[in-house]
Amino acid sequence: MAGKLTANISKEIQAPAEQVWKALTDPELIKQYMFGTNTVSDWKKGSTITYMGEWEGKQYKDSGTIVDIVPGKLLHTTYFSNLSGKEDIPENYANVIYALDDKGTKTILTITQDNIENEEHLQHTEQNWNMILDTMKNMLEKH
Numbered sequence: 401m402a403g404k405l406t407a408n409i410s411k412e413i414q415a416p417a418e419q420v421w422k423a424l425t426d427p428e429l430i431k432q433y434m435f436g437t438n439t440v441s442d443w444k445k446g447s448t449i450t451y452m453g454e455w456e457g458k459q460y461k462d463s464g465t466i467v468d469i470v471p472g473k474l475l476h477t478t479y480f481s482n483l484s485g486k487e488d489i490p491e492n493y494a495n496v497i498y499a500l501d502d503k504g505t506k507t508i509l510t511i512t513q514d515n516i517e518n519e520e521h522l523q524h525t526e527q528n529w530n531m532i533l534d535t536m537k538n539m540l541e542k543h
Contacts, residue, residue, distance in 0.1 A: 405516040407525040411509050411533040415540040417502035420509055421472045423536055424498055433535040445469050449477055458483060464493065473500050479513070491515075509533065 413420055423429045427439045434451075441449040444466065451462040464478040475498040486492040494515040501508040511529050516522045 404514060405519070405522045406512060406514045407516060407522055407529060409511050409526055409529040409533060411530075411537055412506055413509055413537045413540055414506050416505060417472050417500045417507045419540055420500055420507045420536075423540055424475055429539070433539055434532055441466065443469060455483065463488075464496070467495070472502070474498070509536075 423433070425443050430439045431437060435453065435455065437451045437453045439449065439451055441447055445468060447466050449464050449466055451460070453460060460481065460483050462479065462481045462483075464480060466475070466477050468474060468476040477496050478493040479496045480486075480488055480493045482488070484492065492515075494513050497510075497512045499510045499512070501510070511533070513525055513529070516525055
């Protein structure tokens with residue numbers, strides 16, 4: 401994918417990896433830090449993952465597939481947003497990789513998202529992920 405950009409965001413969370421993992425894979429927790437999104441998946445390699453909700457008054461149904469999953473360590477999904485205005489074809493999907501680095505009482509969560517069109521979309525993607533990770537961090541560190 402020549403010319404495409406990749407976002408890379410890391411956040412240190414004062415919570416053990418199993419709690420961060422639960423936040424990544426429990427639909428009730430996802431809803432709390434990801435703008436009220438309803439997530440549907442059975443969390444198995446090769447399975448679909450669907451994100452549904454409303455964003456700025458528009459209904460959305462984003463989708464992807466679980467490429468790889470290593471509980472407590474790695475979640476690699478593909479991702480397509482129906483709000484992107486693009487055709488739902490494989491080359492319009494991004495890879496989104498959640499990597500957990502277990503440091504005992506804290507975890508470093510790194511999110512990588514590829515297939516980003518331009519610098520403006522890259523900044524928007526990084527801002528979104530930073531908001532999501534800050535909300536997740538606050539949620540996990542309160543407990």
